[in-house]
Amino acid sequence: xxxxxxxxxxxxxxxxxxxxxxxxxxxxxxxxxxxxxxxxxxxxxxxxxxxxxxxxxxxxxxxxxxxxxxxxxxxxxxxxxxxxxxxxxxxxxxxxxxxxxxxxxxxxxxxxxxxxxxxxxxxxxxxxxxxxxxxxxxxxxxxxxx
Amino acid sequence: xxxxxxxxxxxxxxxxxxxxxxxxxxxxxxxxxxxxxxxxxxxxxxxxxxxxxxxxxxxxxxxxxxxxxxxxxxxxxxxxxxxxxxxxxxxxxxxxxxxxxxxxxxxxxxxxxxxxxxxxxxxxxxxxxxxxxxxxxxxxxxxxxx
DNA sequence: GGTAGATATTTCGCATGCGAACTAAATTCC
DNA sequence: GGAATTTAGTTCGCATGCGAAATATCTACC
Numbered sequence: 001x002x003x004x005x006x007x008x009x010x011x012x013x014x015x016x017x018x019x020x021x022x023x024x025x026x027x028x029x030x031x032x033x034x035x036x037x038x039x040x041x042x043x044x045x046x047x048x049x050x051x052x053x054x055x056x057x058x059x060x061x062x063x064x065x066x067x068x069x070x071x072x073x074x075x076x077x078x079x080x081x082x083x084x085x086x087x088x089x090x091x092x093x094x095x096x097x098x099x100x101x102x103x104x105x106x107x108x109x110x111x112x113x114x115x116x117x118x119x120x121x122x123x124x125x126x127x128x129x130x131x132x133x134x135x136x137x138x139x140x141x142x143x144x145x146x
Numbered sequence: 147x148x149x150x151x152x153x154x155x156x157x158x159x160x161x162x163x164x165x166x167x168x169x170x171x172x173x174x175x176x177x178x179x180x181x182x183x184x185x186x187x188x189x190x191x192x193x194x195x196x197x198x199x200x201x202x203x204x205x206x207x208x209x210x211x212x213x214x215x216x217x218x219x220x221x222x223x224x225x226x227x228x229x230x231x232x233x234x235x236x237x238x239x240x241x242x243x244x245x246x247x248x249x250x251x252x253x254x255x256x257x258x259x260x261x262x263x264x265x266x267x268x269x270x271x272x273x274x275x276x277x278x279x280x281x282x283x284x285x286x287x288x289x290x291x292x
Numbered sequence: 293g294g295t296a297g298a299t300a301t302t303t304c305g306c307a308t309g310c311g312a313a314c315t316a317a318a319t320t321c322c
Numbered sequence: 323g324g325a326a327t328t329t330a331g332t333t334c335g336c337a338t339g340c341g342a343a344a345t346a347t348c349t350a351c352c
Contacts, residue, residue, distance in 0.1 A: 008276070009260065009263050009264075009272070009275070009276060009279070010166065010181070010256065010259055010260070010263070011185065011205075012276060012279035012280060013159075013162065013163055013166065013279060014163060014181070014185075015206045015279075015282065015283070016159065016279045016282040017159055017160060017163040018206065018338095018339075018340090019206070019282045019283065019285075019286040019288075020156065020159065020282065020286055021308095021339090021340085022286070022288070022339090022340070022341095023286040025307090025340070025341090026341090034307065034308085035156070035160070035308095036160075036307075036308065036309090037307095039157065039160075051330080052330075052331070053329085053330060053331080060161045060164065060165070061308095061309070061310095062309075062310070062311085063330075063331060063332080064309065064310065064311080064312095064331090064332080064333080064334090065308075065309045065310075066309095066331090067331060067332060067333085068307085068308075068309070068332095069307090069308080069309085070331095071332095072307070072308095084330095087317075087318075087329095087330080088316080088317050088318080088330095089315095089316065089317045089318070089329070089330040089331065090317090090329095090330055090331080091330085091331075110156065113156055114155065114156070116285045116286070117155050117156070117285075118155075119281070119285065120281060121274075121278060121281075125274050125278070126155070126278075128267075128271050128274050128275065129155070129274065129275055129278045130154070130155060130158060132267060132271070132272075132275045133155070133158035133159060133161075133162045134158060135265070135266060135267075136161065136162040136165045136166065137161070137165065139165075139262045139263070139265065140165040140166055140168070140169040140262070142165075142168070164308095164309075164310090167309090167310085167338095168309090168310070168311095171310070171311085171337090172311090180337065180338085181338095182337075182338065182339090183337095197300080198300075198301070199299085199300060199301080207338095207339070207340095208339075208340065208341080209300075209301060209302080210301090210302080210303080210304090210339065210340065210341080210342095211338075211339045211340075212301090212339095213301060213302060213303085214302095214337085214338075214339070215337090215338080215339085217302095218337070218338095230300095233299095233300080233347075233348075234300095234346075234347050234348075235299070235300040235301065235345095235346060235347045235348070236299090236300055236301080236347090237300085237301075
């Protein structure tokens with residue numbers, strides 16, 4: 001029966017993600033902060049001075065992902081990278097004043113996006129969506145496929 | 147009250163998309179066909195000989211996106227690009243024998259992914275998710291932001 | 293018929309993020 | 323204490339897909 005909707009779920013997810021990505025990119029054009037960069041700003045807003053690996057884990061990024069993101073954001077003066085005094089391999093990440101401003105703007109922008117995301121759906125329905133999205137973490141774990 | 151779940155929806159969507167992407171990439175490693183490439187194979191499976199623009203629209207890709215995808219898939223011998231006899235600007239895309247085999251494999255793989263995506267959710271719930279994902283098309287339209 | 297505008301595709305530079313392979317520092321184990 | 327292993331990050335090559343700008347062709351309009 002049904003089975004028609006899920007046929008397209010993979011595709012719909014992909015498109016939705018890109019639509020949102022584009023929207024945020026266009027929205028924050030002047031701001032200069034992309035969606036991925038906002039993510040790291042939010043993390044540091046809660047845990048300024050986090051290790052790169054911690055931030056990467058919080059954002060579900062692998063080492064190359066967080067490394068590149070940090071490079072770009074450091075170049076943009078949004079964050080600062082300082083050596084961990086206790087571990088010669090590790091770096092801690094800190095918001096710069098510019099980064100704090102960008103974070104505040106991102107927070108404001110997120111409010112509008114959240115409003116749109118929930119538009120036309122009840123709290124209960126959004127709850128289901130959130131649960132579905134969260135289920136990916138167990139259904140498609142990092143590391144093991146087989 | 148609630149309002150806590152949607153806080154993270156943007157992020158959850160992003161992570162879910164990447165998790166699935168990685169999964170598919172690892173899954174189809176030998177196959178050699180990525181998720182994006184499967185998308186085009188599916189389109190051509192239904193409409194062999196589609197114009198690049200048509201295929202791009204069906205996949206919600208802009209001109210540069212479909213152009214690059216076609217380049218890579220042509221190089222991989224999955225599809226063929228032939229000039230449209232009626233329009234000197236346009237190209238039509240055709241599955242190669244290799245592409246047909248890859249499409250068949252992708253179809254099989256999609257079945258497994260669909261099963262996982264629906265795991266733990268009722269048809270009604272999946273319906274809600276599908277509706278939510280589809281709503282992005284109107285909430286975050288191409289072209290206009292403001 | 294010829295010019296102005298629309299349309300199909302390409303190219304460029306960029307951000308994102310992956311896996312594989314590497315470097316360097318820390319930890320474990322004998 | 324020193325070798326083996328683990329851990330934190332980096333680098334490389336790649337796929338993806340965006341916006342802006344360019345190219346080539348087609349269509350419309352005078």
